[in-house]
Each structure stands twice: as C-alpha cells, then as structure tokens.
Amino acid sequence: MSDDLTALIGPYERWAHGIGADYAYAGATIADSPFMAAAAEWPAGTKPHSMIAGLENKDSSKKEPAVLLPTLWSAAFGKPGRVFCPIVLHVSEPVSATGADRLRDLAAACSQLRPGETERLGKQDTGICFNSRIPRSAVHLGFRPDNITERYARCPKATVPPEAIMAVIDDGIAFAHENLRDAAGKTRVEFCWLQGAAQEVREPTVLFGQEYLSDDIDKLIQACGHDEDLLYRHASPDRGVYAGSTIDHLATHGAHVLDAAAGHRHGSKPNPSRPVPPAGSLDALRVVAVQLPAPATIETASFGKDAFILSAFHYILDRADRIAERYLGKGRALPLFINFSYGFNAGPHHGGERLERALRSLIRRRIARGGATHLIMPAGNDFLSSLHGEITPDQLSGDDRGFDIPWRLQPNDRTSNYLEIWFPQGAVPDRVSITITDPVSRVIYDGPIDRSGLTIRHVDLMLPGALCQHPIGQVSVECYRTGDDEALWRFVLALAPTVPDNPTLPPSSSGTWTVRLGHLHDVVQHGPITCRIQRDINPFGYALGARQSYFDDPGDKAFDASGHRPLGDNPVGVFVRRFGSLNGLATHDAVTVVGGFVATSRSAALYSAAGRDATHQSASGRVHLSAPSDASSALEGVLAAGARSGAVFRMSGTSVAAPQVARAAAIAYLTERRPAHVPSDCGAGHELVRLLDGQLRPAPQDSISQTRLGHALLGREG
Known part of the structure; x- marks a missing residue:
C-alpha cells in the first residue's frame, strides 16, 4: 500500500482489519458484509449531509463506497469547533480478500471522506476511525430520518407526563422488564434502539438495527404476557445476526444497570438503596435505551465501538428533543441523564481522545441550548491491574x-x-x-x-x-x-x-x-x-x-507491609502507577465520574480506579463522587434486576455505582431540587455534586480517599 494511503489507517484499524484480522474472535467479525461502521472527524464548518451527498452510490458497479448517515441530532453541527459524525460505509469487498486488500479498500474509502478544503489544510485535519462491520440484515437502505416523525405521532402519550429522561447505553437491555412499567402497567421506555437486531420494518426509523417505541413494547407485553423469552424472540434481537444473544442470559450487564438507574416495581416496599421521589414512583421518568451490537461489546480491547457509541448519543439527543416537544412544546427541553457504564484503559487521559471530544461537544451543545444534561460514567475497575x-x-x-x-x-x-x-x-x-x-x-x-x-x-x-x-x-x-x-x-x-x-x-x-x-x-x-x-x-x-x-514490574507490590492490598499509589520511582488508572473515556470536563466503595466500611473498593492525585486542581480526569459497588468485603456486588422480571442478581464494579448516581440526580430534578448557581468552569462533576446536596455524605478527607472516592459518598448520614 502506498504511503499516502497508509497515512489514513490508524494502528488499531490496520491490525484489526488487516494483518491481525485472521486472529480475531470469529463471532466479532461479519466478513461477508459490505457495511462498515466508522466515526469521522472533520474540520469546523463541515456539513455531513452536504458532504456525503455526492458520495452516495446506488450503482454497485462503481468502486467508490456509498456513505450512509444514521440518526443525527439536528443541533450537533453548524457551530464552531470540529465536526464528529458517525457514518456507515458501503464497501464492496470479496470474502477472500487479503489483509492488504482490505486495508486498501478502507483507505480508498477514507480518502473520499475528506472535505475539499482538507487537501489544503493537510491530511491530519480529517480523521476516520473504522470500527466493525454491520450485518447486511441489520442495515436498511430505505431509512429516512423523517420516518420517526409520523411513527411517533401515532404512539399514545404517557399517562403521567415526563419530567425527566433517563438514557442508558449498554448491552443486554431488558426493555420489557416489569420494573420499567408505570402504575397502569404500561412501559416507561419511550424509545429503545437495538443496534444489532435484524431489520424487519417497512419504514425503518433507524439506519441499522431495530427501534421499539413505547406502544411497540406494550403490544409485545400484551401479546406475550409473562413469557418474556417469547417476547424477546419476537423482538428480533441480535439472535441469528451475531454469535449468540445476550438477552438470552439470566443476567446481563444492561439489565442490571438500567434497573439501578430507572427501575421501580409498583407495590414494593421502600428501599433506601433504590430511592424514589416523594410521589412514590418513577412514572414521570421516561427511558431511552440503546443496546450496542455484539461486536462493540465482545471486542475485548474496546476497539470498534466509536461509531456505535457516537450514533447512540446522537439518537438519544434527537429522541430527547422529540419527547420534550411532544409534551412541552417546540423549543423546550427536559432534563436528560445519560448513564454510560463503559470504558477502556488506553488513550491520552486528558480529554483528548477522539470519542471523548465528540461526546463532550454534544453534551456542551445541549447545555448551551438550555437543556440540563448530565453524562455519568464509571471510574473503571483497574486500580490494581498494573496497566x-x-x-x-x-x-x-x-x-x-x-x-x-x-x-x-x-x-x-x-x-x-x-x-x-x-x-x-x-x-x-x-x-x-x-x-x-x-x-x-x-x-x-x-x-x-x-x-x-x-x-x-x-x-x-x-x-x-x-x-x-x-x-x-x-x-x-x-x-x-x-x-x-x-x-x-x-x-x-x-x-x-x-x-x-x-x-x-x-x-x-x-x-x-x-x-x-x-x-x-x-x-x-x-x-x-x-x-x-x-x-x-x-x-x-x-x-x-x-x-x-x-x-510485570518488581516494584509493584501486590500487598503492603501489613499484608493488605494497597489502597494508595506506588512509591515514587516505581514504573507502575495506580493513580491515573481512570477510565480512558471519562477524562474530559463534561462527564461525572463515579467510583465504587464498600457499603459497610465506606472505603474504596479495591478495584475502583483513580485519576490524578487529589491535589491536582483540574476538575477533569478524576473521580468526583462514589456509590456502593460492594455490600461488604465478604459479599461482592449490589443487587438489581436480572434479564427477566422477578429475577435479581449481584454485580460488582464501578459500572453498578454510576447508575445509582444517575438515579439520584434524576430524583433531585423530579422533586424540584435544582442546583444553586455553579460557575461554568467548575466541570460537570462538581455541578452534579452540588445538585445532589442532601443525598451525599462527605468522603474521608485524607488524600488517598479524596483521590479514589472523590468529594462525597452517595447516601445520607445515619
């Protein structure tokens, strides 16, 4: 491959789609599909719809790829700053292609995605991150963004008008769970996008996968009754498209997280670990859920997610606008809480990772338009992993x-x-x-x-x-x-x-x-x-x-002098550092980072990752507050729903701490508690801590606890 084309392919893409593709886990690739998800970074002022119009290729005999756009939030573009956009490439590629052939096709596709002015500004002004392929059966070439308008207009309104929106991006979303229903037995899930599902509708409302609106879910519940196995088979999730289907498991990451963030069963006894507003229910909290496709979740190095994650955020912001317009009127906004219990270890760790910058841009733009928006993410679980x-x-x-x-x-x-x-x-x-x-x-x-x-x-x-x-x-x-x-x-x-x-x-x-x-x-x-x-x-x-x-650093001791697992950083001069092990996707200033602590001792969970030392003045790249992630040192995890109604299971990790904070923040809005004025430069984490005043207790004041737990612990004193 020429140096000109080589310069367009990043290290992960070159390995995963080129010479290293032969090593890939078989279920994570769809070799015979011509559809490739990608995330593009373009110069400020680029208009994605105008740019790709000339590249749409309906003639399969042509060599240049078609470029398809998923649901995009209308307010995401046209402002100062670089443009980040999820795209789907239609690249013709024979199954028997060599690694060099695959890379050449991707580089050729990338070269056509440069705006005209990029040639003048230089190659690095455009960045394309290729992810994984999307199955043919999951892509609908007849997708039109306006299809959702008419479809949503036919959907019955909720009995209780929404006052806030909880959005969750995860895997194994149990969208029909009884804990997500209101007092009338109707679902509170307003929109649910299964990104990896086979497409089975005539007028698709998403480019790939399957979308369910609240009335779709209610009809499934009515038709299938208590047989949720049957319901999810009818719902056409990932089954048959990717290897396996997460929702078939008894417990899933997404079911647990979504329940912790927004679940409530009517008639259940009050539970301090699952608070509700004074009204006694979460019926005024509507849910938008996105289930990532299997390749985005089973690729163990977290490569291949960017386009799906960025698409999910665009989708959530678009659907949040539609909910607010329907119930409040055009131009109005509802408070939006996005729980994203995912992450990875690598990256620059100062907010400069491409996906971080894209998410920060979206969050900041919605806030600038008057919509209260909070992104909550976990600190990560690699404090002692020596990474x-x-x-x-x-x-x-x-x-x-x-x-x-x-x-x-x-x-x-x-x-x-x-x-x-x-x-x-x-x-x-x-x-x-x-x-x-x-x-x-x-x-x-x-x-x-x-x-x-x-x-x-x-x-x-x-x-x-x-x-x-x-x-x-x-x-x-x-x-x-x-x-x-x-x-x-x-x-x-x-x-x-x-x-x-x-x-x-x-x-x-x-x-x-x-x-x-x-x-x-x-x-x-x-x-x-x-x-x-x-x-x-x-x-x-x-x-x-x-x-x-x-x-494998000999200076990185697994136990301290007393025989306990270490709680702080390694001594100066040791190569391995524990402080700075934070989730690499949560180091910007538009996210609230949540650590995990042991409920009985209120000490940091051994695995709960940490940012830079607490003495560092920056509001980003650090843990802001913590929530319980283990019941005790002997009983790991916290309880939440399984993949079927009535089932519960324990799961540990900071992924289960984050949705508890998201839930508490939503309840603060539902009870009309608003934060006092917070300086715009204080960062999202400090703003959320201010919002949760009254639901928090101070964290220990020593420097190690402040670094690992943040400023406060979720839960009142006593």
Whole structure:
C-alpha cells in the first residue's frame, strides 16, 4: 500500500482489519458484509449531509463506497469547533480478500471522506476511525430520518407526563422488564434502539438495527404476557445476526444497570438503596435505551465501538428533543441523564481522545441550548491491574538513556494485546529507538521507526526463523490529534494471541516481553512518558478466552507491609502507577465520574480506579463522587434486576455505582431540587455534586480517599 494511503489507517484499524484480522474472535467479525461502521472527524464548518451527498452510490458497479448517515441530532453541527459524525460505509469487498486488500479498500474509502478544503489544510485535519462491520440484515437502505416523525405521532402519550429522561447505553437491555412499567402497567421506555437486531420494518426509523417505541413494547407485553423469552424472540434481537444473544442470559450487564438507574416495581416496599421521589414512583421518568451490537461489546480491547457509541448519543439527543416537544412544546427541553457504564484503559487521559471530544461537544451543545444534561460514567475497575506506567528521568539507564518496559502476556490468551506509549506534549519520536524482545530473548525488532516525514508509520513484527511468514504483531508511530490544534505522538504495539483460534497461525509467546525505548533523554525533559495497556478481559456474559496482559514490574507490590492490598499509589520511582488508572473515556470536563466503595466500611473498593492525585486542581480526569459497588468485603456486588422480571442478581464494579448516581440526580430534578448557581468552569462533576446536596455524605478527607472516592459518598448520614 502506498504511503499516502497508509497515512489514513490508524494502528488499531490496520491490525484489526488487516494483518491481525485472521486472529480475531470469529463471532466479532461479519466478513461477508459490505457495511462498515466508522466515526469521522472533520474540520469546523463541515456539513455531513452536504458532504456525503455526492458520495452516495446506488450503482454497485462503481468502486467508490456509498456513505450512509444514521440518526443525527439536528443541533450537533453548524457551530464552531470540529465536526464528529458517525457514518456507515458501503464497501464492496470479496470474502477472500487479503489483509492488504482490505486495508486498501478502507483507505480508498477514507480518502473520499475528506472535505475539499482538507487537501489544503493537510491530511491530519480529517480523521476516520473504522470500527466493525454491520450485518447486511441489520442495515436498511430505505431509512429516512423523517420516518420517526409520523411513527411517533401515532404512539399514545404517557399517562403521567415526563419530567425527566433517563438514557442508558449498554448491552443486554431488558426493555420489557416489569420494573420499567408505570402504575397502569404500561412501559416507561419511550424509545429503545437495538443496534444489532435484524431489520424487519417497512419504514425503518433507524439506519441499522431495530427501534421499539413505547406502544411497540406494550403490544409485545400484551401479546406475550409473562413469557418474556417469547417476547424477546419476537423482538428480533441480535439472535441469528451475531454469535449468540445476550438477552438470552439470566443476567446481563444492561439489565442490571438500567434497573439501578430507572427501575421501580409498583407495590414494593421502600428501599433506601433504590430511592424514589416523594410521589412514590418513577412514572414521570421516561427511558431511552440503546443496546450496542455484539461486536462493540465482545471486542475485548474496546476497539470498534466509536461509531456505535457516537450514533447512540446522537439518537438519544434527537429522541430527547422529540419527547420534550411532544409534551412541552417546540423549543423546550427536559432534563436528560445519560448513564454510560463503559470504558477502556488506553488513550491520552486528558480529554483528548477522539470519542471523548465528540461526546463532550454534544453534551456542551445541549447545555448551551438550555437543556440540563448530565453524562455519568464509571471510574473503571483497574486500580490494581498494573496497566498504567510512567517513565521519568530518574528511571533512565544505559548508554542510550533508555528504559525497559516489562509487558507480560498470559498463556492461553485467545485475543490480541495492545500497548500504547504516549509521549509528553512537545516531544517528538525522531531519535527514539525501540527494541522488542520476546520472553525467550529473541529480538523481534530493533531500531528507530523511520516515519519519512509522515504522521503515521507501521512496521510488521515477524518471528525470526519461523516457517510461517505471518506477522505476529505490529508497531506503529502516530501523531494523534487531541484537539483543534493539538496532537501527541505515540507508539502503539499490537501482539497476536498466545493461543490463536486458528492453529495454523503463529502465536505470540507467553511470558514477559521487553520493550526497550532508547534515547529518551530529550523526550522526558518535556514530562513523563505514559504507558498504558489496553483492556483485554471477557465482557460480562461472554467467555472469549481473553486474559489480561499487564506490566510485570518488581516494584509493584501486590500487598503492603501489613499484608493488605494497597489502597494508595506506588512509591515514587516505581514504573507502575495506580493513580491515573481512570477510565480512558471519562477524562474530559463534561462527564461525572463515579467510583465504587464498600457499603459497610465506606472505603474504596479495591478495584475502583483513580485519576490524578487529589491535589491536582483540574476538575477533569478524576473521580468526583462514589456509590456502593460492594455490600461488604465478604459479599461482592449490589443487587438489581436480572434479564427477566422477578429475577435479581449481584454485580460488582464501578459500572453498578454510576447508575445509582444517575438515579439520584434524576430524583433531585423530579422533586424540584435544582442546583444553586455553579460557575461554568467548575466541570460537570462538581455541578452534579452540588445538585445532589442532601443525598451525599462527605468522603474521608485524607488524600488517598479524596483521590479514589472523590468529594462525597452517595447516601445520607445515619
């Protein structure tokens, strides 16, 4: 592939859709589908509908791809700032295509998605993040955004007019659960979008998947009665489109989270852990739910989500406007709470990740239009996972003033592993050398990466002397845009599974890989080099054979001197850092970050991740408050609904803490408690803490607790 096209393909895309595609989990790919989800970043002023109009391709004989737009929030564009837009590409690709062919098709598609002025401004002014393919049966080429207007007009109004909206983006959404019904037995779910479902309607209201309005759900409940297995079979979820269907499980991540955020069963006894407004119900809280498709949830490294997540936010904001217009009138807005219990480990961790910037832009624009909007996300569960390290000047050694990064890959790992190495602001990698050595001391790569003036360059990693000449990994150097006029350099390493599903492919060796960076003296003068391993764990409800790699640093002690698990950061000089392990998608200033604590002790849950030290003055990149995520040190998790009405189960993690805060915030609005004036520059987290005044108790004041728990704990004193 030419350098011009190579510059359009990012490290994850090149591995996942190119040379590393052969290692992918079989259920996460739909090789014979021509539809590819992607997220585009364009210069300010770009108008997506106008731009793609000339690229729509209804003639399959043409080579250029069609570009399809999903539901887009009308107020998202036309303002200052860069444009972020989810798109679906229609790329013709034979099933037998090689990795190079696949990358060439994607690069060709990407090259056509540049606005005309981008050629003048430079390639980096446009960014395209390719995600996963969408099944043919899930895409409806007859989609028109206006279809929803007439369809929603025919939908009966709610008995109790809505006063607030709870939106949840997750997996395994139990949208027909009895805890989501009002006093009359009607659903409170106003809209539900199953992104991975087969399309079965004549006038689709979404581009891909299936949408259910409240009357659709009520009709399903009436037709199927208490047989929710039958109901979900009729609802055509992911079954038959992707491998497996999460909603068939007894318990799902989405069912638990949605119930914690908005569930209430009429006639149940009062429960302090599941509060309701003084009216005694949540009937005035309408629900908008989005179920992500299977590839977005089962891809263990969190690659392939951006387009689906960004589409979900556009959909939620559009549907929230429609609800408010129907019940309050045109131009009015209802308070909106978005619980998004997802995340990943890598990224720049200062709000500059592309999806972070896109979500921040949407949230800020709705607030600017007068709509109270709160995005609530979990802190993450990797405080003790050894996935974050920093290289500082005092750690350099050797004649080349370098550092050895100890990266341990686990045996029997069936998924790829990724390591990101972020250079500080102002540093460039031109003189930096990289030497990659496997666990048996074979040098896989040694030398600098000659980027030849490009902003991105990739090098395949080959096993020396191996009979199979298939790369076992790749190393990339990339200048990654983090803002309108800002960028950071990074190295990204991808390594194949230690036990591939396909036994003919060469594996990566399990054990400690050494990644030595040389000639770092000038780089670390700008600040520490940050190293982050991407998550690689089995998502809730799936068994994919993923095993998390980690930094095998001898200075990172698993227990302190008293034999307890550590609560604070490692000592200065140790490579692995625990502070700074925060969810990489929740480091901007338009999100409230929620940690988890143990209910009986009010101490941070061992896994609950932390941002920067509490002494740091920034309102972003830190935990703002915490909620219970474990009942006690002996009883993990908190109770909420299973995938069927009447079922409950325990789930732990900060993912279950976040919806409790979202619920409390919605109740504050439903009881007409509004926050006092909050300075606009204080950040979303502080604003929500102010809103919840009266429902919180102070967190311990020591620096470790303030860093891990934030300023307050959900729950009144006593």
